[in-house]
Amino acid sequence: MRYAFFPGCVLEGAAKENYIATTAVAKALGIELVEIPGWTCCGASHVQDVNDLAATAINARNIALAEQMGLPLLTVCNTCTLMLRKAKTKLDNGQKDQVNGILAKAGIKYEGTSEITHLLWVLIRDYGLNKLQGLIKRPLIGLKVAGYYGCHILRPPAVMDFEDHANPQSLENLIRAIGAKPVDFAAKLKCCGFHATYTAEPDVIRITGETNQSAAEAGADCIVTPCPLCQMSLDMNQTEGQTAVGCKQEMPVLHLAQLVGLALGLSPEELGINMLIAGRELIKARIS
Amino acid sequence: MRKITYKIERFDGVNNFVQEYSFPYQPGKTILWGLITIKDSLDPTLAFTAACRSAVCGACAVRVNGQAVLACETPLDAILERFGDTLTIAPIQNFKVIRDLVVDWEPQAARLAEAKTWLQPRDEFDARKGCRQTAADFKKINTQAACILCGSCASECSKLSANDQDFLEPFTYSKVWKFVADTRDKSAAERIQAIQDKGLWKCMHCAECITKCPKGLAPGEDIARLRQLSIKMGYTGNPGARHALSFVKDIEDTGRLNEAKLQVRTIGLISSIAKFPMALRLLRRGKLNPFHFPGKVKGHEQIQAILKAVRESEK
Ligand code: SF4
Numbered sequence A: 001m002r003y004a005f006f007p008g009c010v011l012e013g014a015a016k017e018n019y020i021a022t023t024a025v026a027k028a029l030g031i032e033l034v035e036i037p038g039w040t041c042c043g044a045s046h047v048q049d050v051n052d053l054a055a056t057a058i059n060a061r062n063i064a065l066a067e068q069m070g071l072p073l074l075t076v077c078n079t080c081t082l083m084l085r086k087a088k089t090k091l092d093n094g095q096k097d098q099v100n101g102i103l104a105k106a107g108i109k110y111e112g113t114s115e116i117t118h119l120l121w122v123l124i125r126d127y128g129l130n131k132l133q134g135l136i137k138r139p140l141i142g143l144k145v146a147g148y149y150g151c152h153i154l155r156p157p158a159v160m161d162f163e164d165h166a167n168p169q170s171l172e173n174l175i176r177a178i179g180a181k182p183v184d185f186a187a188k189l190k191c192c193g194f195h196a197t198y199t200a201e202p203d204v205i206r207i208t209g210e211t212n213q214s215a216a217e218a219g220a221d222c223i224v225t226p227c228p229l230c231q232m233s234l235d236m237n238q239t240e241g242q243t244a245v246g247c248k249q250e251m252p253v254l255h256l257a258q259l260v261g262l263a264l265g266l267s268p269e270e271l272g273i274n275m276l277i278a279g280r281e282l283i284k285a286r287i288s
Numbered sequence B: 001m002r003k004i005t006y007k008i009e010r011f012d013g014v015n016n017f018v019q020e021y022s023f024p025y026q027p028g029k030t031i032l033w034g035l036i037t038i039k040d041s042l043d044p045t046l047a048f049t050a051a052c053r054s055a056v057c058g059a060c061a062v063r064v065n066g067q068a069v070l071a072c073e074t075p076l077d078a079i080l081e082r083f084g085d086t087l088t089i090a091p092i093q094n095f096k097v098i099r100d101l102v103v104d105w106e107p108q109a110a111r112l113a114e115a116k117t118w119l120q121p122r123d124e125f126d127a128r129k130g131c132r133q134t135a136a137d138f139k140k141i142n143t144q145a146a147c148i149l150c151g152s153c154a155s156e157c158s159k160l161s162a163n164d165q166d167f168l169e170p171f172t173y174s175k176v177w178k179f180v181a182d183t184r185d186k187s188a189a190e191r192i193q194a195i196q197d198k199g200l201w202k203c204m205h206c207a208e209c210i211t212k213c214p215k216g217l218a219p220g221e222d223i224a225r226l227r228q229l230s231i232k233m234g235y236t237g238n239p240g241a242r243h244a245l246s247f248v249k250d251i252e253d254t255g256r257l258n259e260a261k262l263q264v265r266t267i268g269l270i271s272s273i274a275k276f277p278m279a280l281r282l283l284r285r286g287k288l289n290p291f292h293f294p295g296k297v298k299g300h301e302q303i304q305a306i307l308k309a310v311r312e313s314e315k
């Protein structure tokens, strides 16, 4: 299994641990990730606020680079996945000629031959949870995990059509497959507010506090999310969030690849667990 | 016999309580059919609103297991398949509840009126000549014109749920955009100016509104359209616009983001320093490297050619 890997800016910056974990997990599973040479920022749900066509065109280039490699494009970020898929949806539904006119100035062409997928979907649809189960070395028996989807892996469903947006089950199925126990919690489909970090900060802090509290009240030992931006929002704001909602319980927030990596028997160091802000020691104690 | 159960979040004017009703399943029905069945055969005191029963009046929006839907057009079978035979039915969120599933639209109507969401005809029109536009011009605002004011988008809006004092209902932004883009309207500039301090940059991009709208509107995307136009009109002095412009600049300069610069450009150096505790936490865990300046990506000249071509195509 080979994919054109689109790490996204946040894996180069504030979520390096997810780069480390994703690479380690892919290696352990025998999934080959070939980083796309020359990929650029997907626009992070902001560029369309300046210029919609620019957002589509830069992502048409990103996708075209994967097409040149003859591989499906894999990301590990909800927002990257949405931005790329949104561009692809527009290109495949009438905007292709217009945008190819623009790409021609740069000597590239969008064909429409590469799918855009996310690590979570790959593990479930391409790799298969049975196969994954066969490789588990450290079944996380008894670990109660709150699966937090984040908006952009589900919404809008016209672009993100992997599963039912109102009752998704992929995270729960994955959590079960690695031996842990999914917990149902009220905030499972909520927004982390990341994209309004600078413009609505008090709201963002409170809603992240509410989400962590909701997981704590449901008895979760940790949260897992397929989105590094959600992870950052829930992890980085934790102290302020706790104060805002009056909940003192520390809540580790793991990247998807970190949780899978722990079950595959990788060490916390190999998965960048040390770079989490909240709950590092809780997780280490729980698996030792 | 298969039974369906609705657990309804009720309110009698003083107390909130949950009441369970079970009734026999019938195939091919809607959520609204269940409510009517309860009112007709089990409990005439249950209050809900519905008029057209054909997804036109917008009166029947309710939350089913936490998701706003139009009761009259939502097939019961599909929902039962999704959630099983017991459903929780609640009034839509972010509205004041009058009784049971009935909400008060008065405050929202007043907020909508503040945004002056009615046509301000151009001076060339008058009562005799009317106010015509071409079919092609109407097509540009056709989608937004289809809003039935059901409130589903407002019910699930992440920003509105967090704080409605500095944000409007998503449908209001769609209506403002509709008039901004309407060739018969003369007040686009005033409308853009007025929306600046009405939460324009506070939308969280959660896409709940786009997901929940039964009429195919995308208020979140209309917000993006309003933002684009306001940047074009020169409203760039706020953190939201600065943040968005900063992304474009980083992509054009190197292809990738520079997180340290991003923060300073968005909120300014002084506020960045005020964020010190958070930054320190990131630094300490090795997540933020102030000395990381991403070099230009391979094929960077392609990006510049693309962005230049985009600008030229829009001249
Ligand atoms: S995308 Fe924006 S307007 Fe739409 S529901 Fe989310 S926060 Fe509200």
Ligand code: SF4
Binding pocket: B146, B147, B148, B149, B150, B151, B152, B153, B154, B170, B171, B174, B212, B213, B214, B215, B216, B217, B219
């Ligand atoms: S925009 Fe859609 S969901 Fe919102 S009030 Fe109008 S019709 Fe209902």
Ligand code: FES
Binding pocket: B049, B050, B051, B052, B053, B054, B055, B056, B057, B058, B059, B060, B061, B070, B071, B072, B073
């Ligand atoms: S009853 Fe009119 S929209 Fe449902």
